[in-house]
Amino acid sequence: MARKKTTKMAYGSGAEMMFGTAKYPVTTKRGIEIGGGFVHPEVVPHPRPGSEKTMKTLLREYEKANGDALERMVVVGHPTLQVENEHVFQMTHNPKWGGEIAAQTAKQMDDYLEKYGLKASYRSTPADLRKPDMHHMRTSDYTMDILESFKEVSKYADVVSIESMGGKEIFDHAIIRNDIGGILFGIGVLGAIDMEWMWDQIVEICKKNNCIPGGDTNCSEANTAMFMAGGMISKDVPHVIAALSRAISASRTMVAYECGATGPTKDCAYEDPIIKAMTGVPISTEGKVSACAHSDLASNIIMAVCDLWSNEAVEYHDMFGATTTSVFAEILGYDAAMLNCSLELGYQEQMKEILVNSDMYRDSHSLILAPDNAWDIGNAIVSNRAKSNYASARAGAIKAGQIIQGDAKMKLTALEKDALDKAMKDLDALPDAEGDFIDQCLDKYKDVKGFNPDSYGL
Amino acid sequence: MRYLDDFSNIFKRYDLDGEVTGEAREVSKDATLQEIAKFVVEGDDEGILPVVQKALGSKSPIDIINDALIAGMNEVSRLWDEGVYFLPQVILSSDAMNVGIAECEAKMGKSMDRKSTVVTHTAEGDIHDIGQVIVNALLNANGYEVVDLGADVPVEKVVAACKEHKPVMVTGTALMTTTMTAFPKIAHQLEAAGLAIPFICGGGAVCEEYVTGYDLGVWGKEASQAPEMAEDATAGESWESMRGKWNG
Known part of the structure; x- marks a missing residue:
């Protein structure tokens, strides 16, 4: 399917968006309607080091890790669960491994449905092994591994996703230099080009195997920015630059849905509230329950319009309460139950207010993810979508900056304020036409280690 | 959507409470060396080259490296240690320093000595x-x-x-x-x-x-x-x- 650019917002405002409900729900093989009125938990088990040695040891590890989570659902009475396995290197490099693990998990889920009536679904996420400065993005052996992996896992999984890496060589150079132009080029232009190339193929593979093409995430860039910005005492990357990176990433990540992905989106895409506003697909988000994997300053606000509620990833270990996957699946399920009770009792607006107010002014990155602001950023992206990837990403970044600058309750340190003022000035000074911007960047970044324009058809 | 006006019972902004300010100190009494150091401190990897080239007409490369480029970088490290600078400012300063060092090394015809x-x-x-x-x-x-x-x-x-x-x-x-x-x-x-x-x-x-x-x-x-x-x-x-x- 050729990419169809989004030029109209799916929602009329941020106020229209609500957790549990999406404009375009999707239904999994065992009957979970994601975005169909209620929130469902999504747990992400990760194997222990050493278990990746052979396919046999990895199969056993996932059998226990995924199986424990399914069992805990029955033990505490949670009605649904999505399990995601983000591939370790070996699972994608050896596509049969990922396929065998998907088949095993699907069988476990069939057994739980038959025995207990538990509705479960499986998301398989092949690893993007392509490091842009080391491999050709379109012709390397790793590229073939990834596509082959999608063919294998989509035979058994309900949903597939990826965390694609396009533009990371430029982004990595730019983020440690506060270079917003480079970030825009890496994520908003190169990332979008790579996604279109990749997602056209993923969607076709999914069609053949009756699998849901979930979505992508800018984990490798916008999340890198967010994690480097860190908490309140970190001095690695200004939080405002991470926030602008996030707005740019929404323009990039939307390419998957324009190519035919339907959601549920990938959990670690903190740009997902913006994606939901623009596209209406059901979204998976992660917040406080992903503290097992990383910290963030948006832990409650990111729940405000979710359809799946995830934990990012937890390594399989024993805890006092049981194994980690049991424990985290239980926590996620109870969070979903809380949200679903508020829906059933008619308190959903109040719940949304609580979640938003908890974090909105904790950090500038949180501020732009508040549903009203996410909608505004999405609208800026969509309004410029017909022009180019670049124009829409740039418009999203400028809108995010204006939101931060224009909200008197959003206090910034002097360093943050200076960084934002400079970034906005730089964004304003960029050329209007995508072609001019690309020419400028091809020259400016020609010496960045490993940058190969041919990887992007440039 | 209702929004609170006072968030003091919800979260604490330690970044605002602990905000540190400070400025770069002078690293050389020599006006030329100080100017080069300033380009390092400000992370200007484009502006530094002509200034270093000009200075090489009157000063030894090793003096420029030690008393301007590295001295400027030391000042940047101090500002980062004290929480005044972010990492990107350090990287940009490093880029600027490297431009200057490369020019001095070309003049010397050999690489500068490294610590290890x-x-x-x-x-x-x-x-x-x-x-x-x-x-x-x-x-x-x-x-x-x-x-x-x-x-x-x-x-x-x-x-x-x-x-x-x-x-x-x-x-x-x-x-x-x-x-x-x-x-x-x-x-x-x-x-x-x-x-x-x-x-x-x-x-x-x-x-x-x-x-x-x-x-x-x-x-x-x-x-x-x-x-x-x-x-x-x-x-x-x-x-x-x-x-x-x-x-x-």
């Missing part, structure tokens, strides 16, 4: 190397020769590089728990080869308990620790001594 050599790599099977990129930049900015092996580096290649370059320490970065398993293999092979140098391991899921579970391993919590660790290694501290200082 450090080998850096990201683990085999792991492509998440931004932590290593930061380590490289900080070590370079602090006067160390960096042998950058890049990402997804096989165990044997790391060991071979250490045999060839005889570094004072080697670093390893890994995001994934399933790739950090290469670290003890490297440590074992280095030890077997008689290269009992500190092996600084960090990044992502790499934790102190894991790294201190094998000989040579010293856990690096933050990339920003790299220059001081290199200083310890250059001074001849053993991996046991460094582990005692930085870990536990």
